[in-house]
Amino acid sequence: MYSFTIFDKIVLDGDIMKDFYKLLHEKIKNALDKTEYCDEQIVVSESNRRDLGEYQYNGAMNLAKKYHKNPNDIAKEIVDYLKEDSFFLSVSVASPGFINMTISPVALVEVLNSQTFNYEKKEETIFLDYGGANVAKSLHVGHLRSANIGEALNRLCKFLGYNTISDTHLGDWGRPLGLVILELSKRYPEWSYFNPNYDGIYEDVPITNNLLEEIYPYASNKAKEDEKYLKEAQEMTKRLQNNEKGIIDLWYKIMDISKTDIKKIYDRLNANFDLYKGESDAEKYVPELLSYLDNLDIVIESDGAKVIPVKEESDKLEIPPMLLVKSDGGILYSTTELATIYERIKNYQPDEIWYIVDKRQSLHFTQVFRASKKANITPNTNLVFAGFGTMNGSDGKPFKTRDGGVMRLTDLLDIVKDECLKRLNPNIVDNRDEIAEKIAMSAVKYADLLPNRESDYIFDIEKFCDLEGKTGPFILYSTIRMKSLLNKAKENNITYQKMYLIDNEYDKEVVLLLNNLDSVLNKAFNSKSLNDITDYLYKLTTSYNRFYTENIILKETNELKRESWLYLTNKVYEVNKLLLDILAIQIPEKM
Numbered sequence: 001m002y003s004f005t006i007f008d009k010i011v012l013d014g015d016i017m018k019d020f021y022k023l024l025h026e027k028i029k030n031a032l033d034k035t036e037y038c039d040e041q042i043v044v045s046e047s048n049r050r051d052l053g054e055y056q057y058n059g060a061m062n063l064a065k066k067y068h069k070n071p072n073d074i075a076k077e078i079v080d081y082l083k084e085d086s087f088f089l090s091v092s093v094a095s096p097g098f099i100n101m102t103i104s105p106v107a108l109v110e111v112l113n114s115q116t117f118n119y120e121k122k123e124e125t126i127f128l129d130y131g132g133a134n135v136a137k138s139l140h141v142g143h144l145r146s147a148n149i150g151e152a153l154n155r156l157c158k159f160l161g162y163n164t165i166s167d168t169h170l171g172d173w174g175r176p177l178g179l180v181i182l183e184l185s186k187r188y189p190e191w192s193y194f195n196p197n198y199d200g201i202y203e204d205v206p207i208t209n210n211l212l213e214e215i216y217p218y219a220s221n222k223a224k225e226d227e228k229y230l231k232e233a234q235e236m237t238k239r240l241q242n243n244e245k246g247i248i249d250l251w252y253k254i255m256d257i258s259k260t261d262i263k264k265i266y267d268r269l270n271a272n273f274d275l276y277k278g279e280s281d282a283e284k285y286v287p288e289l290l291s292y293l294d295n296l297d298i299v300i301e302s303d304g305a306k307v308i309p310v311k312e313e314s315d316k317l318e319i320p321p322m323l324l325v326k327s328d329g330g331i332l333y334s335t336t337e338l339a340t341i342y343e344r345i346k347n348y349q350p351d352e353i354w355y356i357v358d359k360r361q362s363l364h365f366t367q368v369f370r371a372s373k374k375a376n377i378t379p380n381t382n383l384v385f386a387g388f389g390t391m392n393g394s395d396g397k398p399f400k401t402r403d404g405g406v407m408r409l410t411d412l413l414d415i416v417k418d419e420c421l422k423r424l425n426p427n428i429v430d431n432r433d434e435i436a437e438k439i440a441m442s443a444v445k446y447a448d449l450l451p452n453r454e455s456d457y458i459f460d461i462e463k464f465c466d467l468e469g470k471t472g473p474f475i476l477y478s479t480i481r482m483k484s485l486l487n488k489a490k491e492n493n494i495t496y497q498k499m500y501l502i503d504n505e506y507d508k509e510v511v512l513l514l515n516n517l518d519s520v521l522n523k524a525f526n527s528k529s530l531n532d533i534t535d536y537l538y539k540l541t542t543s544y545n546r547f548y549t550e551n552i553i554l555k556e557t558n559e560l561k562r563e564s565w566l567y568l569t570n571k572v573y574e575v576n577k578l579l580l581d582i583l584a585i586q587i588p589e590k591m
Contacts, residue, residue, distance in 0.1 A: 019518035020111060024101070027088075028057055031081035037063050037074060046516075053092065053100025054512060060097035071097030105502040108511050112571065113498045115514065117578060119161040127350035128154050131168030131266065131273065132357060135258040136180045136212040139265050139409040141399045142358070145388045148448045148584070150356040151271040152530045153386070155582045160525060165348055168266070169340065170278030172255060174333075178237030179219040180212060181250060182229075185236070193250040202249055209261040212254065241283070265409060270441065270584040279333075282340040286331055289339045293324070298374050303327060310370035322367040337368045342377055352382040354528065359387025359454055386528040389456035391448065399459055416440040419465045420473070428590060438588040440465075442472030445585050446534060453529035470538045475576065477591055478541045481548075482573040488554060489566055496566035503561055506547035507568055513540045514571055530583065537579050544572045 024044045032039055039059045047056040060078065064071035075097040082091045082101070089104045130150020133139050150166070157164045184207075185194045191205055192198040223230040239247045259276060266273070293299050299306050304327030311319045322334050344353060355365060365385045372378045393399045399407055417440035424436055447464040451457040467473050489496070502508045513536070520536045553569065556562040580587060 019522070020515035021519045023111065024055060024057075027082065027085060028059075028078070031078050031085075034081045035077050037067065037078070039063060047100060049094075049100070052094055052098075053090070053102045055101045055103070057099040057101070058097070060099065064097065075099050103512075105508065108508065108515065109499050109502060111515050112511050112568075115517070115571070117574070119159065122161040122163070124351040125163040125165065125348070126157050127165045127167070127344055127348060127353040128157070128356065129167055129169050129353065130154075130356035131271065132171065133168060133262045133266075134171035134176065135262075135278070136177065136254055137171075137216050138213045139262065140406045141391060141409055141412050142406070143409055144269075144412070144444070145391060145448055146356050146358075147266060147269050147271040148445050149386070149388055149453060149530065151269070151584045152449060152533075152582060153354065153356065153528060155584060156521065156525055156530075156533075159578075159582060160521065165275065165350065166273045167275040167277050168262075168273045170259070170262075170276060172278035173241075173280040173283055173336070175233060175237050176216065176220075177251060177254070178240055179223060179233045180215055180254065181240060181247060182233045182236040183215045183219040183222075184250070191250075193246040196244070196246065198246060202246070205250075205253070207253060207257055209257055212258060268410075268413060268437075268441070269445075270586060279336050279340075282336050282343055285339045285343045285346075286335060289335075289342045290325070292342075293375055296375055298371075299324060308371045308374065310367050310374065312370070319363070319366060319370075322371045324371075334364060334368055334371075337364070338371055338375075338377070341368070341372050341383070345378060345381060350381055352384055353378075354384045354386050356386045356388065356528075359389060362387055384528065386453065388453045389451070391459050392456055394458060394460070396456075396458065413440065413444065416444055416461055416465065419461055423465060423467070423473075425591065431589075435588040435591055438586045439473050439476060439591055442476050442580075442585045444472075445583055446470075446472030446475065449530040449583055450534045452531045453527070470534075472585060473591070475537055475541055475580065476585075476587060478545055479573065479576045479580070479587055480589075480591060482544070482569055482576070485548075485553065485569055486566070486573060492554070494554065494562065494566065496563045496570065499564045499567045499571075500560045501564050503564070504550070506543075506550045507565065509543045510540070510547050510568055510572060513543055514568075514575060517575060533579055533582065537576065540572060541576065544569070 021044055025042050028039075028042050028044065032042075039062070041062075042057070042059060044055055044057050047053050057078075060071040060075040063069075063074050067074070072093060072095060075093040079091050079093055079099055082088055082099070087104055087107045088101055090102045092100050094100055128150055130146045130153075131143070132146050133143060154164050154166050184191070188194075188205070192200065192202055193205070219229075219233070223233050236247070240251055263276075293308075298308055300309065300321075301307075302321065305323060306325040307321035307323050309321045311321070322338075323332055324335055324338075325331055341353065344350060357365070362385065365383075365387075369383045369385070372383065390398050399412070417436050420439040420443065421432065421436040424432060424439070428435060443461075443464045447457075447459065450470060463469070464471055465473060467477055499511075502511060516536070520532050524530055524532045547565075547568075551565055553562065553565045556565065577587065
């Protein structure tokens with residue numbers, strides 16, 4: 001049991017900082033300033049030996065090399081100054097020069113009471129490219145990670161004060177659409193869209209998303225087997241790209257139908273986009289881009305094609321040139337990708353563009369990014385490839401249906417929802433479907449964001465829907481319980497304004513974790529991965545649950561203790577809500 005220490009004095013110098021690690025950094029820097037030592041890379045980390053201290057500074061080892069002194073002696077000199085600061089409860093040295101620090105409960109309380117969730121607005125604009133749905137095709141499980149990771153990174157950037165622009169960058173152009181329109185012309189030759197001499201108002205044709213989803217795989221497979229059909233598809237693609245009346249009008253109709261369905265699925269995932277642009281928008285900039293590149297000395301001819309060499313001396317692997325224009329005059333996906341960057345720079349002037357796509361596209365983006373820099377298209381814009389691993393089945397291979405096909409994303413979400421419905425409290429009668437939907441999305445999203453972005457992972461439906469362990473439902477259930485406790489306090493007219501004291505090891509552990517929030521958010525931003533946030537959510541929630549189990553909060557007779565514990569509960573509840581919102585996870589009223 002910790003001694004009763006009531007917060008009644010200021011122990012922090014200057015402005016109170018949101019980032020607890022920055023505060024520790026300043027404390028160590030102040031101690032170093034009083035010595036002859038200078039460490040330009042001060043790093044403070046959580047200690048693995050809580051019996052020695054809560055935090056650790058290991059800089060004495062590097063300083064020893066720099067100043068040719070014993071690291072233990074250097075550490076002792078630094079510690080002598082740190083001991084003068086009431087911010088620390090204890091500071092000690094462990095051989096060969098580790099500095100271990102335990103923070104004063106008074107200081108911990110003050111930092112927690114001063115904690116805010118507001119970040120200054122930044123000037124930088126980050127453009128995020130994620131989603132990547134293909135028009136006239138079903139979204140499959142491969143689209144899940146891009147939508148989840150991209151949306152969470154978008155929300156994280158906004159929360160940290162950055163301006164953001166998000167674009168799903170639809171696959172809405174080229175041969176796939178040529179195939180769909182060709183097959184429609186085979187099945188419905190009487191449609192006026194296919195009459196080049198028609199100049200009236202086009203009829204309302206019975207195109208549905210189900211029809212489009214059936215047509216594309218059929219036409220795609222036929223083109224692989226029938227060379228004549230393939231040539232017809234190529235010709236139809238040219239007619240589309242030449243904006244032939246009727247063909248382009250039918251394309252617009254296909255776009256409207258398909259985009260409406262795509263938006264419904266993204267809405268279900270709580271993924272939102274500022275822009276629903278696609279390859280067709282970039283296509284308009286291809287002539288301007290090619291004209292611009294022709295004036296530069298970076299495009300060369302190779303077997304009748306135009307390419308941009310992008311190999312660098314430091315490359316350990318072979319990086320082929322980026323193919324710009326084929327020998328027959330056709331353009332490729334890489335050309336459209338470069339035109340997309342050209343368009344975004346011209347229209348939005350972002351400071352950074354992040355691409356949240358499958359890591360197996362790494363070579364493609366390496367070529368495009370290098371070509372962009374070589375052409376001076378992005379002199380002031382940082383291009384970031386945030387590649388992600390695959391979601392796999394129990395066999396360790398990309399997730400499939402039982403018959404080996406690619407599973408539709410809606411089917412996966414429905415399967416998870418059905419599992420959550422089976423587990424839902426039978427006493428809940430109202431809004432069962434809505435509640436199950438939110439729990440299911442939490443299960444899918446949390447599981448998808450739990451591993452490091454670049455890692456593959458096994459999708460285990462039963463495990464991820466469980467109320468125990470590192471799961472979305474576990475986080476939701478615990479968060480709802482916190483809200484229930486706070487509601488009961490309100491019903492009993494029990495108020496709380498701040499934290500007064502740290503009473504035991506359980507509430508101290510929660511406070512320590514809360515004070516790490518800013519560090520976690522910035523680490524997630526820098527790594528472009530959400531696993532730090534999901535892991536932190538689990539640690540914080542689990543730590544709070546231990547605290548909740550050990551303390552009878554509402555029945556506590558000591559008012560300072562009770563108010564401190566309720567304040568702490570509210571802090572954890574607010575942090576959980578904040579982080580779940582960043583992860584685009586919605587909280588049901590009950591479960």
